[in-house]
Amino acid sequence: MADVGRIAGVSAMTVSRALKGKSYIAKDTLERILAAVDQLGYVLDQSAGSLSSRRSGFIAAIVPSIDNSNFADTARGITDTLAQTSMQLLLGYTNYSVEREEELIESMLRRRPEGIILTGGKHTSKARAMLFNSGIPVIETWDVPENPVDAVVGFSNTDAMEALVDSLVAQGYSRFGFITGSEASDTRGHQRHIGFDRALSRHGLTSDRVVAIEAVPIRMSHGGEAIRALLERYPDTDVAICVSDLPAFGAIMECKRMGLVVPRDIAIAGFGDYEIASISEPGITTVNVDSYGIGAQAAGQMIAMLENRGTAATIRTSYHVLHRGST
Missing domain, CATH: 3.40.50.2300 (Response regulator)
Structure with missing residues (x-):
């Protein structure tokens, strides 16, 4: 501030007041100070002020x-x-x-x-x-x-997943699979799994078709691996819900590579309404959480x-x- 003040022709205190905007500074004085700041590349150090003002x-x-x-x-x-x-x-x-x-x-x-x-x-x-x-x-x-x-x-991630499952049951789906991540690390994913189980139990449907991806964070590529594993274990699955839209997109791409048509052969849903969910082909059914x-x-x-x-x-x-x- 002393260097800025020398160039601007003012005191260091005036420089401090000008940069903090806490008192009236004449326009021409302020302009000289700002020009000096630009010339020197000066950045106000607020640490001392932080100590006193908390x-x-x-x-x-x-x-x-x-x-x-x-x-x-x-x-x-x-x-x-x-x-x-x-x-x-x-x-x-x-x-x-x-x-x-x-x-x-x-x-x-x-x-x-x-x-x-x-x-x-x-x-x-x-x-x-x-x-x-x-x-x-x-x-x-x-x-x-x-x-x-x-x-x-x-x-509530649990309630939001229940709402998704309820809507898919209403569409006529009954053989649900669930693709999840490492739930020990992702507590929100764990809560979504609870919502999946709870909703299917209410509808009298089984919820044991689960593939867990032990990866953090879960990515698009993991969805492809998971949908293949799900269909190998449970080939009659008619809808797979993914813990987020990223593996859902990967699952859709893998279905295309396997020669399966989504949703005719298997339906896919995600969670989160990522941008990719709306531009995917087909678009991904999901939950928007704002x-x-x-x-x-x-x-x-x-x-x-x-x-x-x-x-x-x-x-x-x-x-x-x-x-x-x-x-």
Whole structure:
């Protein structure tokens, strides 16, 4: 700031006030300061101010994967909503590991975020203790945990999967297969499996046609391997539900390679309404969970809590089944 001040012909304090926007600075003075900033490539160091004000100016968010377009949409919803404020987003990803999430929570809390947004409600005991003791707003998303840390913005994966199964039973399907991932790591996938079992039990149908892909994260290619394995074990399966749209797309491509017509020979459904679900041929029947809206609502709730306009609450987000050509 002293260097900027020398070039602009003002004091370092004036430079500080101008860059923080906390007091009136004459237009020509501000222009000289900004020109000097550009000339030097100077970036205001807010760390000292953060120590005195206890405001860091950022929100931390942790997602399972940055490869997954749904979680990318959630991060975008957070960022777009935070754009209404001066706060920025610090993003980390766990690769579906609660141990990695614990490490990220500890690392981020050391940087004193003003709030933290998490994906899901399953955490290590140490992570929960750190979150409880942090003294900042915590929002869990993409789930409705039984014992939330603080606020919640999410939906029941179990109920959403039940809605999908119910709609397919109504279409006349009765021999259901389920393609899932590593449910020990993906708790949301596990909850969807519970919804699959629960819905079929209500309809008096069996739910034992299951292929589990022990991979994290589950990808399109895994769907091809899984649909082939499912049909080898249960060749009369008339519909296969995949834990997400990615393996569903892979399953459809593998069916084409096997000479099977979807949905005539076997129907395929996914979950999540990824972009690929609408451009696939045939389009993939799925569940839209408004990934962007989850992020936007979580950020909105965070802003309200930071401004003391709202307390910890459970906000249930919407979902709906989308029927397309794959069923």
